[in-house]
Amino acid sequence: MPPRSLSDEDLRIRAPGGATGVRFRLRGGRGSFAIDVDLDVPRAGITALFGPSGAGKSTCLRMVSGLDRGRGEVHVLGECWQDDARGVFVPVHRRGVGFVFQDHPLFRHLSVGGNLAYGRRRAAARGRIDPDQVIDRFGVTPLLDRRPDELSGGERQRVAMAQALLAQPRLLLMDEPLAALDARRKAEILPYLERLRDDLSIPVVYVSHVMEEVARLADHIVLLDAGRVVASGAIRDVLARLDLPIADGDEGGVLVDGIVQEHDEPNGLSGLAIEGGTLWVGRVDRPLGARVRVRALARDVSLALAEPGRSTILNVLRARVVEVRDLGADRVNVRLALGDAGPPLIARITRRSLVLLDLRPGVRVYAQMKSAALVL
Amino acid sequence: MLSHADALAVALTVELAGLTTGLLLAIGTPIAWWLSNARTRWRAPVAALLSLPLVLPPTVLGFYLLILLGPHGPLGAATQALGLGVLPFTFGGLVVGSTLYSLPYVLQPLKNTFDGIGRTPFELAATLGAGPAARFFTVALPLARPGIVVAAVLGFAHTVGEFGVVLMIGGNIPGKTRVVSVALYDHVEALEYADAHRLAGGLLVFSFLVLLAIHSSRAAPKPI
Numbered sequence: 001m002p003p004r005s006l007s008d009e010d011l012r013i014r015a016p017g018g019a020t021g022v023r024f025r026l027r028g029g030r031g032s033f034a035i036d037v038d039l040d041v042p043r044a045g046i047t048a049l050f051g052p053s054g055a056g057k058s059t060c061l062r063m064v065s066g067l068d069r070g071r072g073e074v075h076v077l078g079e080c081w082q083d084d085a086r087g088v089f090v091p092v093h094r095r096g097v098g099f100v101f102q103d104h105p106l107f108r109h110l111s112v113g114g115n116l117a118y119g120r121r122r123a124a125a126r127g128r129i130d131p132d133q134v135i136d137r138f139g140v141t142p143l144l145d146r147r148p149d150e151l152s153g154g155e156r157q158r159v160a161m162a163q164a165l166l167a168q169p170r171l172l173l174m175d176e177p178l179a180a181l182d183a184r185r186k187a188e189i190l191p192y193l194e195r196l197r198d199d200l201s202i203p204v205v206y207v208s209h210v211m212e213e214v215a216r217l218a219d220h221i222v223l224l225d226a227g228r229v230v231a232s233g234a235i236r237d238v239l240a241r242l243d244l245p246i247a248d249g250d251e252g253g254v255l256v257d258g259i260v261q262e263h264d265e266p267n268g269l270s271g272l273a274i275e276g277g278t279l280w281v282g283r284v285d286r287p288l289g290a291r292v293r294v295r296a297l298a299r300d301v302s303l304a305l306a307e308p309g310r311s312t313i314l315n316v317l318r319a320r321v322v323e324v325r326d327l328g329a330d331r332v333n334v335r336l337a338l339g340d341a342g343p344p345l346i347a348r349i350t351r352r353s354l355v356l357l358d359l360r361p362g363v364r365v366y367a368q369m370k371s372a373a374l375v376l
Numbered sequence: 377m378l379s380h381a382d383a384l385a386v387a388l389t390v391e392l393a394g395l396t397t398g399l400l401l402a403i404g405t406p407i408a409w410w411l412s413n414a415r416t417r418w419r420a421p422v423a424a425l426l427s428l429p430l431v432l433p434p435t436v437l438g439f440y441l442l443i444l445l446g447p448h449g450p451l452g453a454a455t456q457a458l459g460l461g462v463l464p465f466t467f468g469g470l471v472v473g474s475t476l477y478s479l480p481y482v483l484q485p486l487k488n489t490f491d492g493i494g495r496t497p498f499e500l501a502a503t504l505g506a507g508p509a510a511r512f513f514t515v516a517l518p519l520a521r522p523g524i525v526v527a528a529v530l531g532f533a534h535t536v537g538e539f540g541v542v543l544m545i546g547g548n549i550p551g552k553t554r555v556v557s558v559a560l561y562d563h564v565e566a567l568e569y570a571d572a573h574r575l576a577g578g579l580l581v582f583s584f585l586v587l588l589a590i591h592s593s594r595a596a597p598k599p600i
Contacts, residue, residue, distance in 0.1 A: 067503070093510075099499070105500050107515065119503075119504030
């Protein structure tokens with residue numbers, strides 16, 4: 001059956017199973033770009049598509065948007081965008097899909113104001129996104145009369161994100177939005193993205209191969225490799241799994257939530273209350289009581305059976321061994337529960353230490369962490 | 377100075393070139409857009425067909441147009457049925473002939489321009505809710521403006537300079553189909569070299585100025 005365009009009435013068809021999140025089942029692409037994925041994305045928060053270059057992340061994103069054609073189905077918040085079995089393929093311009101491209105293109109024949117108006121005047125009259133808030137949040141007002149070629153990379157990216165949101169998308173797709181920026185520009189853009197995550201009421205799919213960004217921004221993560229889904233779920237749960245390849249590398253580690261408990265101004269440190277003790281990190285510019293997310297790398301965590309005495313390591317947390325996984329060579333990953341049965345922590349230690357300390361599930365230990373490595 | 381007949385020929389040439397250029401842009405732009413975007417197997421044959429005037433002797437094109445548009449040709453029957461009369465040896469016939477003959481000179485720069493824009497601006501426009509027609513008018517045309525200017529100048533200049541098609545389909549009727557290139561030919565035939573020099577020198581200077589303008593604009597591209 002040939003694909004057909006849909007009327008607005010057709011767009012209201014409910015997705016099978018009454019799913020109201022984002023569901024896509026897609027196959028397609030050729031050679032090293034072939035993908036075969038079946039995913040449910042939660043209806044709120046940022047979902048990261050994470051994987052090495054060539055894992056099919058961008059291909060997947062483009063197929064969901066309709067910019068590239070995959071085979072299968074795409075359902076977004078109760079609307080059917082594609083269902084090959086029924087011959088449905090809604091063209092991109094009628095999907096209400098926001099897409100932030102990696103090289104953040106803008107229309108170079110239009111001013112920044114013209115670029116922002118382009119999607120806004122085509123958008124549904126009322127949407128979930130408040131235009132004034134977007135313009136304010138991305139700080140684009142001073143740029144409105146500028147031409148795109150007069151903008152810095154970071155400014156372009158802010159305009160590109162505001163442009164996408166002003167079109168009132170029902171789903172926002174971001175394809176490595178920070179990849180083309182240097183470290184300083186990245187640091188400049190990340191707070192905007194964090195606010196975006198906290199404000200937005202639409203689902204966001206964020207493609208990246210940089211764990212630092214993903215750990216900072218994402219609520220959910222999908223690990224892709226060679227075009228297939230390796231794992232998916234809440235980012236805390238996925239990062240705490242020892243059976244996934246990401247736990248093995250230098251980037252292996254978990255996310256820990258803490259509450260700002262005290263600031264040690266003279267020494268430039270902040271103390272976070274977490275299960276099992278206090279975590280000292282570099283000064284966090286947040287008020288007491290604020291919830292912060294900290295990334296604890298496995299290679300920065302070491303273990304002791306007795307509480308260490310005087311040591312240069314500030315952070316000593318009570319924990320219990322839950323799982324041990326041999327990484328080959330001379331190293332093992334140990335998953336701990338902070339406190340007694342609290343949130344997870346992963347420690348990377350040598351096999352020799354494992355044997356010497358006779359570490360096995362159930363053993364109580366003290367986990368030591370360098371403070372400098374903890375800041376997110 | 378130019379004789380009255382030559383001034384008439386110059387005026388007619390400018391009118392013909394202007395009208396032809398307008399027609400060329402009106403039909404050439406959508407065709408070039410299609411050639412740049414079409415993914416059908418018809419793209420190559422259509423491109424080849426429309427490029428024929430680049431390699432055919434103008435007299436061949438003129439000859440076939442004469443037959444097709446003549447009173448017994450299929451297109452001639454159509455124009456008569458539409459009340460346009462028979463086109464050969466009229467100004468209308470000249471416009472049709474020169475439009476076809478100059479089409480590839482307009483299509484080439486237009487298609488190159490559209491190719492150079494790339495897919496991204498159109499993908500961006502689509503995700504912002506612009507349909508195919510909106511993408512053509514709000515993205516393709518404004519971004520292609522420099523190419524459209526070059527195409528218009530080339531189309532105009534090429535029409536001014538044509539001879540073979542004009543002679544075959546238009547003949548040599550003063551004030552109706554006698555353009556500068558034909559008038560020049562007449563002067564040479566009649567050994568009126570002074571008149572011939574005026575027309576030939578004028579065309580030479582005009583052509584050089586046109587090419588100079590195009591090359592200058594390419595050498596120093598301005599931000600759009």
